[in-house]
Amino acid sequence: MGVEFGLLGPVAAWDADGSALPLGAPRHREVLGRLLIARGRVVPVGRLVADLWEDESPAGAVGAVRTFVAALRRALEPARPPRQPSRLLVTDGPGYVLRAGRGAVDAWRFEDAAARAAGAPPHAAVALWDEALARWRGPVLADFPAAAWAAAEQVRLEALRLDAVERRADALLATGAARDAVADLRAHVAAHPGREDGWVLLATALDRAGRRGEALEALNRARDALAGGGGGPVSGGALARTEARILSGTTGSAAEPAGMADSVWDRAAASWDRTVPARSKARLHATAGLLRDLAVTGPDGLEEARRHRRDLVAAAETTGDTELAARIIGSYDVPAVWTRADDPDDAGELSRAAARAAARFGPDGPAALRARLLSVVAVESRGDAARDAPLSRAGDARATEPWRRRAERAAEEAVRIARRLGDPALLAFALNGAFMQSFADCGSAATRDALGEELTRLAVEHQMPGHEVLGRIVRLQALAGLGELAAADAEAEEIDRLAHRNERPLAGVFTAWYRALRTCETEGWPAARSPYARVLAETADCGMPGLVQGAAVLVALVPVMRGDTPLDPQDFAHLDAGPYRPWLDPLLLVESGAVEQARQALTEVPRPPHDLLQEALWCVLARAAATAGHRPVLRRARDELSAAAGERAGAGSGLISFGPVEHHVQKAEAALGVG
Incomplete structure (x- = not known):
């Protein structure tokens, strides 16, 4: 609902534009402060009375509290129609509860x-x-010291x-x-x-x-x-x-x-430089481990690790030592959760390097090393990073895509080997690859939830916090796609706790996005507008361009695709669509009245990538095709989305939701004249 609250200073509230809301007399502000520190828990009326009048409550105190609450409701939701229940300050059983999200309280x-x-x-x-x-404006609850x-x-x-x-x-x-x-x-x-x-x-x-x-x-x-x-x-x-x-x-x-830790690091690094010969294989091994650890330290570390990793693989391959190169390539078992590659060209090259190394050893080579290389193939072939031919068009029948099948087989074999060897770390890496290759069809949220559950259980049992965070993020996304928000909330809380304890700051990117999505799902687009603006700003430099590029366009599409607002092409004129441009353009053209241009764009548009946003992009194409009368794309979109009819469109990404997939399927069928 766009209202923000302040405890770090005098009790205050502001509307979506940042204007202070008139909270009324001190007793009104005291009730609000008391409800805020309850952190979403119900405060019984009797407790409020006892807290407001610490010595002896006067006659009529309960009625006074109800009057204070009524006044607060009017102040916090001035546009709420008469007799419509408050969605913010809610009556719950014996008392009241303030439904404020984490991002709404200073x-x-x-x-x-x-x-x-x-x-x-x-x-x-x-x-x-x-x-x-x-955030601090003065002492906590300064008006009630x-x-x-x-x-x-x-x-x-x-x-x-x-x-x-x-x-x-x-x-x-x-x-x-x-x-x-x-x-x-x-x-x-x-x-x-x-x-x-x-x-x-x-x-x-x-x-x-x-x-x-x-x-x-x-x-x-x-x-x-x-x-x-x-x-x-x-x-x-x-x-x-x-x-x-x-x-x-x-x-x-x-x-x-x-x-002390810094001192040990400095001394050890100096000793390493003095004693380990330059250009030695030991330096390559050590660099691989350093990059793996660097990648999880935060945005800067992730960017640096990604920048140096390709050079390290190239250096290892030039040594002529096949096993060394394979071990260097297979050592980067950093948990990966976003299915659009940050750098598709780089990811594709790494996938091909891993495939070359695996081919040199053949199926009878060292089993653990083969599983690691195949896991790299599966993880780095995310989306269409490893494609070696043009994508099929959205309006055509499904085509065989050899690069996708190779990656799927790599994931399947890596999991089989890891299970046979009984190596938990290897199995965690292989399951990461299986997750990346679990998007062959729309509607795979339940499959991903099962993968995330197995990965989480494995990581907990064998104390692998990085992969536990990964498993829980996979579940968070899958549960959001299935609409099971209470279970997703529990995963988000656990992810934040683990991330703080184990210094995994990037995990917070995914929980922040999820909470904006959840606000939209439970309170509607007007309430989600402010959280989305914050999360876009806060994660702009998170070091994951594959996630961030074009994210503002996805957010702008939310009210349009949910039916809350009509599409105004001018709203998108200043936004960078990034990798989503091919699927956005037909919709913008048709909504601008350029129907023939939209039909031509739909004829040429490729099918959406097999990743976390495929359902959302098929929904965008279905809407454009229905308006432009492009039946081949509309039929294909309807067929693809039908497999996900029980899910929320796009919510499996953990970023945005276009509402129930079933609604989009029904609209497509109506446009096709079905039923």
């Missing part, structure tokens, strides 16, 4: 941004910590804020911006002299800024402040270690465990 958005920052590399982390801290019902949440969120200030400073130090950190840290310890970590960070920042005398002086002030009882008992060990480091001239991170 405190929850602060927590989410902080979680992303905690798992990001230093430069990205600084920006994310800035984003998180920018003494309310007993608010105390626990005020303490909790304030502790998170102080931690965020310090972790931002630590990230600044890691980027070399010690001078920038000094001023903020001085203000921080002045306001919170009992924070030992704050003093350690200030001393470290001063030392790195070349002000060693001031750093030692800050440590002396810290001892005085801490001895004065500002923050309770402290050991002083961190201060002593920081002082010893400064006096010895040793650099390190202010966050000591991280500093």
Whole structure:
């Protein structure tokens, strides 16, 4: 519904345009604040009465609460017709509940941004910590500083804020911006002299800024402040270690465990460079492992890993060592979830390199290595990345596509080998390939759900967190496609928890998109418009161009394809359709009145890729073909979509939903004169 709420400061609410909503008297705002900190749980009327009147409630208190709620409903949903139930502040059993999504409350958005920052590399982390801290407008629930019902949440969120200030400073130090950190840290310890970590960070920042005398002086002030009882008992060990480091001239991170890890890394890397000969095979092996780990660290790491991987494979192939090249190619078992290749040419070349290596060994070669190579073929042949002939046209009958069948067979054989060998890591990689090749037909959400369930179970049993995240994302998408949103919600929560614990920041891209989709499915397009705008902005630089390119066009199509708004070609004029241009153009042409041009475009348009968005793109073609009267494309679209009649169109992507596939099939049949 486009309403956003504020807890990080005075209680507030804003409409979709960012204008403050008139919440009324303090009691109205107090009721809203109390419902917000309940985080989507029902607050009984009796509990509200007890919280608002802590000593003794007056006669008529229950009626007063109901009056406050009624006033809030009018303020939050001014356009709601009379006697229509509120969809935001809802009566539920004995009380009330506020149906606000995570992206609609500043405190929850602060927590989410902080979680992303905690798992990001230093430069990205600084920006994310800035984003998180920018949510704060003042003390938590500032207009109710003494309310007993608010105390626990005020303490909790304030502790998170102080931690965020310090972790931002630590990230600044890691980027070399010690001078920038000094001023903020001085203000921080002045306001919170009992924070030992704050003093350690200030001393470290001063030392790195070349002000060693001031750093030692800050440590002396810290001892005085801490001895004065500002923050309770402290050991002083961190201060002593920081002082010893400064006096010895040793650099390190202010966050000591991280500093120890960085120190070990630096020493080990230096030892490696000194002792391992240049151009040795050991360096190729080590580089392969480094790229595999780098790919899951975040957007920058993923881009760097992708950029260097092709060069590494080429270098391995030039050694003339067939087994070395095969092992390098097969070592990149990074979980992959998006079925459109970020770089189709690069993916196709890697698939062909893996196929060449597998052919050199033949079916009797090392079984585990063969399974790895076949898994690479299956994963990198996602969509149509490995095609070696033009795609068939959407209006033609299904054609045999050898490159697709090769990839499907590779996935099937890799799974068989991995099962026979009983190697859980190998089986997880092979199941990843099977997922990528599970899109031969529309309507495969149930199959993908089963794959995701097996992969999740395998990963949990053998402690493979990366593949557990993959398995749960596969299930999240499949469950969304099946319309089972409660189960999908549970997967999204678990994905976020795992991603935070295991430093997998890219997983949050998929849960953020899913939550926008869910808002659209449960509350309608008007409520989803704002979450979609946020997720488009937040994931623009996620390092996955195959997912991001053209995403704005998919979002713009949502209200059109769901029937909420007519299509206005001008709404798409400024949007980059990216890889979806061939399937969008016929619809834009026919809606612009250029029917003959639309018919020609439909005659030439290729069939949609076999990936997570194939149902959605067939729906777009069906609408264009029905309007333009292009029966071959319309019949093919109807036939393809009929297999997915029980699913939500496009929702299996986890990005967007065009509503029930059945509705699109019915419209196609009506246009064909069927029934």
